[in-house]
Amino acid sequence: MLERIRGHVVVGADGSTGADRAIAWAAEQAAAEHRTLTVVHALDALVAATSLWSTAPSVEAARLGEVAARGGEEIVARAAEQAGHASPGVTVETLVRYGDSRVVLEEVARTAHLVVVGSRGRGPVASLLLGSTSASLAEQAACPVVVVRPQEGWRRGGGVVVGVDGRERSTRTLEFAYEQAALRRTSVTVVNCLWEAPVEGETPMDQRLDHRVLVAETMAGLSEKYPDVPAEVQIENGLADTVLWEHSRTADLVVVGRRKPGLIGSLVHSTLAASVVEHATCPVAVVPAEDGGAE
Secondary structure, X not given: OOHHHOOOEEEEOOOOHHHHHHHHHHHHHHHHHOOOEEEEEEEOHHHHXXXXXXXXXXXXXXXXXXXXHHHHHHHHHXXXXXHHHHOOOOXXXXXXXXXXXXXXXXXXXXXXXXXXXXXXXXXXXXXXXXXXXXXXXXXXXXXXXXXXXXXXXXXXXXXXXEEOOOOHHHHHHHHHHHHHHHHHOOOEEEEEEEOOOOOOOOOHHHHHHHHHHHHHHHHOOHHHHOOOOOEEEEEEXXXXXXXXXXXXXXXXXXXXXXXXXXXXXXXXXXXXXXXXXXXXXXXXXXXXXXXXXXX
């Protein structure tokens, strides 16, 4: 299965409105990058059986799996049709797998180029499952993950906003942001947050200058690699998640990084990514420190 989707844009489908938005976003992304789009639906046998039994108690237990599988195929077929409408000409493949959606999507993320999910599912139980799926992927996936928020529309004209800490580990996150801006022919706003008190003998102006220098060093070479992407650096006061929430009101895409598990500060940074995913009002991309996905 992993080789089948190597280098693809993958989108999770469950038949919900939130997933529909993710499918449209993923289809446009795949078309822009000239990549195949693979629509994946995870069949949780227990959840499917419980749902079917509660709505159709006359269905024999032996047939529940067959009925659930047929329902999964209908979901991905409909999703493939939606993707074609969103981006005519995009190549779409489908995949139905048994298993927890988190496990299935984390598995495909090992070779996928990008995984796209909605942030809420269908129904009170399903919404919790898909919510936990997007959170789990944002924290664990080997490739970049885009979570499409439930708000209508994502073309707001604010370009791509990326949060960085001005250190070398932000390089992959920054480059991903530039790549997305180049695809969309829009700008990048590089945001670095200043919230700690200045050290003794240092003024707030000195601190801002220090942060600007760090960010400039991290950005070195990207302007040359992406000469058509306008870039602006903003050093802002406040907590990073709060600042990025505000930017998401007008941005087309917010990009944040995620530390490798085990590194000092990884818990804090994972919490930042989860917080931005939960509260942003535009699609959010979470980029692992080292991209394990296929190029």
